[in-house]
Amino acid sequence: GQRTCSFGGQLMYGWIWRKLPGGNAAKAAQIIGILVVVIALLFLWVFPWITSHLPIDQVTV
Incomplete structure (x- = not known):
């Protein structure tokens, strides 16, 4: 069967949750920080390049 973690994620999310150090609050803060960095990278470098x-x-309707 699939392995789940205490945060409720499965597969990759559960793996990430288990690998992060600290308690649940620290893990949640780390995940939020990672998401902020990833979103910033997308908007500042990836999307403009694409x-x-x-x-x-530049057509508008």
């Missing part, structure tokens, strides 16, 4: 390589005209 937009510059897509053949999209």
Whole structure:
């Protein structure tokens, strides 16, 4: 069967939860921090790079 963690996630999320140090509050804070960093990276570098390589005209409706 699938392994679950105390946070309720399964598979990869459970693996991440088990690998993070600290108690539940510390793990939740770490996950929030990781999400903030990932979202910032996407908006600051990944999305602008993708937009510059897509053949999209500046058309509005």
